[in-house]
Amino acid sequence: MAKKKVKNNPVIEKIISLSRRRGILFQSSEIYGSINAVYDYGPLGVELKRNVKDHWWKNIVTARENILGMDSAILMHPKVWEASGHIENFHDPMVDCKKCRKRFRVDNLQENTTHCPECNGELSDPKQFNLMFKTTLGSTEDSSQEIYLRPETAQGIFINFNNITSSNRVKLPFGIAQIGKAFRNEITTGNFIFRTREFEQMEMEFFIRPGENDKWLEYWKNERLNWYKSLGVTPEKLRLHPHSEDELAHYSKACYDIEYEFPFGFSELEGVADRGTFDLTQHINLSKKKLHYIDQQNGGEKIVPAVIETSAGIDRTVLTILADSYWEDEENNRTVMRFSPEIAPIKVAIFPLFNKQGMPKIARKIFDDLKFKISSFYDGGGSIGKRYRRQDEAGTPFCITVDHQSLDDKTVTIRERDSLKQERIAISKIESVINDKIQSS
Amino acid sequence: MAKKKVKNNPVIEKIISLSRRRGILFQSSEIYGSINAVYDYGPLGVELKRNVKDHWWKNIVTARENILGMDSAILMHPKVWEASGHIENFHDPMVDCKKCRKRFRVDNLQENTTHCPECNGELSDPKQFNLMFKTTLGSTEDSSQEIYLRPETAQGIFINFNNITSSNRVKLPFGIAQIGKAFRNEITTGNFIFRTREFEQMEMEFFIRPGENDKWLEYWKNERLNWYKSLGVTPEKLRLHPHSEDELAHYSKACYDIEYEFPFGFSELEGVADRGTFDLTQHINLSKKKLHYIDQQNGGEKIVPAVIETSAGIDRTVLTILADSYWEDEENNRTVMRFSPEIAPIKVAIFPLFNKQGMPKIARKIFDDLKFKISSFYDGGGSIGKRYRRQDEAGTPFCITVDHQSLDDKTVTIRERDSLKQERIAISKIESVINDKIQSS
Numbered sequence: 101m102a103k104k105k106v107k108n109n110p111v112i113e114k115i116i117s118l119s120r121r122r123g124i125l126f127q128s129s130e131i132y133g134s135i136n137a138v139y140d141y142g143p144l145g146v147e148l149k150r151n152v153k154d155h156w157w158k159n160i161v162t163a164r165e166n167i168l169g170m171d172s173a174i175l176m177h178p179k180v181w182e183a184s185g186h187i188e189n190f191h192d193p194m195v196d197c198k199k200c201r202k203r204f205r206v207d208n209l210q211e212n213t214t215h216c217p218e219c220n221g222e223l224s225d226p227k228q229f230n231l232m233f234k235t236t237l238g239s240t241e242d243s244s245q246e247i248y249l250r251p252e253t254a255q256g257i258f259i260n261f262n263n264i265t266s267s268n269r270v271k272l273p274f275g276i277a278q279i280g281k282a283f284r285n286e287i288t289t290g291n292f293i294f295r296t297r298e299f300e301q302m303e304m305e306f307f308i309r310p311g312e313n314d315k316w317l318e319y320w321k322n323e324r325l326n327w328y329k330s331l332g333v334t335p336e337k338l339r340l341h342p343h344s345e346d347e348l349a350h351y352s353k354a355c356y357d358i359e360y361e362f363p364f365g366f367s368e369l370e371g372v373a374d375r376g377t378f379d380l381t382q383h384i385n386l387s388k389k390k391l392h393y394i395d396q397q398n399g400g401e402k403i404v405p406a407v408i409e410t411s412a413g414i415d416r417t418v419l420t421i422l423a424d425s426y427w428e429d430e431e432n433n434r435t436v437m438r439f440s441p442e443i444a445p446i447k448v449a450i451f452p453l454f455n456k457q458g459m460p461k462i463a464r465k466i467f468d469d470l471k472f473k474i475s476s477f478y479d480g481g482g483s484i485g486k487r488y489r490r491q492d493e494a495g496t497p498f499c500i501t502v503d504h505q506s507l508d509d510k511t512v513t514i515r516e517r518d519s520l521k522q523e524r525i526a527i528s529k530i531e532s533v534i535n536d537k538i539q540s541s
Numbered sequence: 542m543a544k545k546k547v548k549n550n551p552v553i554e555k556i557i558s559l560s561r562r563r564g565i566l567f568q569s570s571e572i573y574g575s576i577n578a579v580y581d582y583g584p585l586g587v588e589l590k591r592n593v594k595d596h597w598w599k600n601i602v603t604a605r606e607n608i609l610g611m612d613s614a615i616l617m618h619p620k621v622w623e624a625s626g627h628i629e630n631f632h633d634p635m636v637d638c639k640k641c642r643k644r645f646r647v648d649n650l651q652e653n654t655t656h657c658p659e660c661n662g663e664l665s666d667p668k669q670f671n672l673m674f675k676t677t678l679g680s681t682e683d684s685s686q687e688i689y690l691r692p693e694t695a696q697g698i699f700i701n702f703n704n705i706t707s708s709n710r711v712k713l714p715f716g717i718a719q720i721g722k723a724f725r726n727e728i729t730t731g732n733f734i735f736r737t738r739e740f741e742q743m744e745m746e747f748f749i750r751p752g753e754n755d756k757w758l759e760y761w762k763n764e765r766l767n768w769y770k771s772l773g774v775t776p777e778k779l780r781l782h783p784h785s786e787d788e789l790a791h792y793s794k795a796c797y798d799i800e801y802e803f804p805f806g807f808s809e810l811e812g813v814a815d816r817g818t819f820d821l822t823q824h825i826n827l828s829k830k831k832l833h834y835i836d837q838q839n840g841g842e843k844i845v846p847a848v849i850e851t852s853a854g855i856d857r858t859v860l861t862i863l864a865d866s867y868w869e870d871e872e873n874n875r876t877v878m879r880f881s882p883e884i885a886p887i888k889v890a891i892f893p894l895f896n897k898q899g900m901p902k903i904a905r906k907i908f909d910d911l912k913f914k915i916s917s918f919y920d921g922g923g924s925i926g927k928r929y930r931r932q933d934e935a936g937t938p939f940c941i942t943v944d945h946q947s948l949d950d951k952t953v954t955i956r957e958r959d960s961l962k963q964e965r966i967a968i969s970k971i972e973s974v975i976n977d978k979i980q981s982s
Contacts, residue, residue, distance in 0.1 A: 120704070120708070121708060123609075123704070123709055126701060126704045128613065128614045128616065128617055129620075129621060129700060130700070131700050131703070131824060131828040131830045131832075132618035132621065132700070132827075132828055133618070135616065135618050135678065136679070138614045138617075139614060140611065140613040140697060140704075141611060141613070142611055142701070142704060142708055143609040143610055143611055143705065143708070143709055145611075146610045146611050146612040147610065149612065150598075157591075158913075162912070162913070162916070163912070163913065165912075165919065168564075168584040169584055169587045169588065170581065170582060170584055170586075170587050171581065171586070171587040171590065172582070173579045173580060173739050174722065175579050175738065176569060176570050176576070177570035177573035177574070177575075179570075179573040180570060180573065233677070233678075234676060234677070235675060235676045235690065236674070236675070236726075237576065237674075238577070249676065256581060259571070259573070260567060260571075262572070263564070263567045263571065263581075263583060264583060264584065267561070267563055267564030267583055267584070267585075268564055268584055269922070278587070281615065283616075285678065285679070297616065298614050298615055383572060386573075387572040387573055389572045391572075471603070472599075472603070472604065478606065481710070
């Protein structure tokens, strides 16, 4: 179903192949012919994604006293999307061929075309195709209603503005952040997990005094750019792209895209946008509720705060990490995922050199002592060279090997993934050595 | 929309009220009149939920070498639900009143009733109402298709059986586990977050040699029961309920419910089920793909493994924790959430006794040193009694207060939430004292 042969960039094709072979990502429902632009994370992929999400949560929520976390539902009242402008604005104009019935996005056709590029049949007038998925809530005739799968998590924050501010003592400026799934019935998909129909967002709405917009937009675009660098992404491949007037979304007064140079070119990773007072004002008008901040410092003045939004896609961040980490080390005849140790799914693999002479017993003991503290993997099978190569592909930064010398002096070798350097360390020092290496990386 | 006045148990009503007041849970889309049986987690609630999920992931995935994690999409090919039996079996029979148009679940009506309990009009013949939410994927006429929001995460595991086993070296028995959202268009809802239309599951499918079912069912029912105890849930309020023949789901050969004694009575928290070879066999038949385990120890014999499933609801676990923790301490005129320190959203609150004499500076320093290591909260406002009470309601197990003596001897008081005991400790010892208390709790 919805199966298109998409021609991907050749580097992306290699990453797709590695991801499938090593259990990072699979296309959804493969055994039934797949569904287009929907993906499942495998055992390595889910750990990588968890690390990215935790890293964001720590940076945005845990480390900042003035940003609160939340987790709103995917299903919301349809009036939310009326207020947000998504019902009115979130669609692409499409035309149908009256002869072959194919549908095309108007902006993918040549200007002023009136005939089908495939069969030359007459094209219909453009119709608007909304990108939100629709479903029906409720079972009884008097209560069932059409609702939408949210196309962004942000509105779940705005509609809870009063709930959050009344249950927490907050002072401007403050933020509300959440991580969650969103859905868009995209017409154009492709480039692996760059644009998918089901995706996960990490969004933060930062509420400020109107007038301070420029200052905070500046602050957040830098903070967010630095966050990608802290994930180990090559700084030279990251850039900020300020939106020109005609690129701005309907809610936005100013916006920067954080872009990464993917193998298919620079593309958007995250939007840092000045949403002004658009969203809160719209919800105030439609709900007739008072979504105000009460300014105790100014005699209880009621303010509708302005908003700076940081809106990141988790799947795009994962794709960035995969693309940025992929390395064909021809000199050493190996493929390496150079994940930063902090976000690598497995931090350390532990091997007995041979499956004899008590080596497995020592290696097992090291693994059992370590596994609850540092994400670890035990591998006792195959040649040592093959085991190293498998961990290189999995992006494991450190490998510990128990060998003959270990039996005598309680030391092991530790091998670094990228440099291939090996050193001997005491078994008793493994945990601290690895922690030091992770922190200094 | 879909707004019913549900009469809840009075204790549940108190928990709903506290949850709303303290930012644990809010009904979705409140400003537009709410939507029924869908909830948003606030700042305290999201941290509690994150702790529950992390606790499960560590126990099921991280701590067990033979269980792999994954994260499949909510949107799947519709054939998945044909194979699983959900299209055929996952519905409730309903009747409509031909006069007033109201709809009723047949099993909620008296036996052999032919007339409407409200207006005495004639009732229609029963129709099947499927509990899956339906939506449409794709935009072009030749590719759009009706799909469903998954009503369980389990099928995402079964359809990826080959993807996971071919990208990881596994030996029977082994498990595949995931956490994710699921959706059911429930007719009967209520009891706060006990039965909601959007909910989150933690499911694990444990693949075994056919014939070993009883042994592993026994193993997992005990493991899972113990997990709830490890969350601090009162052991006497937990029980195992074995399903009788007529209670079994269509896929199940044997099943235990883990039940908790909620204020509204014993109800299901988790199902531990012997699903036999039902799911893999169904997917083999419908997809024509070979979802086999190749047994290298027996000359490459192909086996369709049997499955023991552990299926837990996160929202129900959160409700269990809220209900089990809620304590009206009349003697001390306070309401306390007695969260186990390990899952409490905030582990420690730090107060200056007064906002003067350098106390805030010391308290701030303690907070800044601690906040990245232990979930901490700083509160400098209001009377110390009020601040303690606020933390009691938030379930914070420990409060640190900087007082006059702190200025002289670098000690603080630490107060335990449940016992109200206070002791003096050195500022330099705070981290280790709290870590010890968390671990020994």
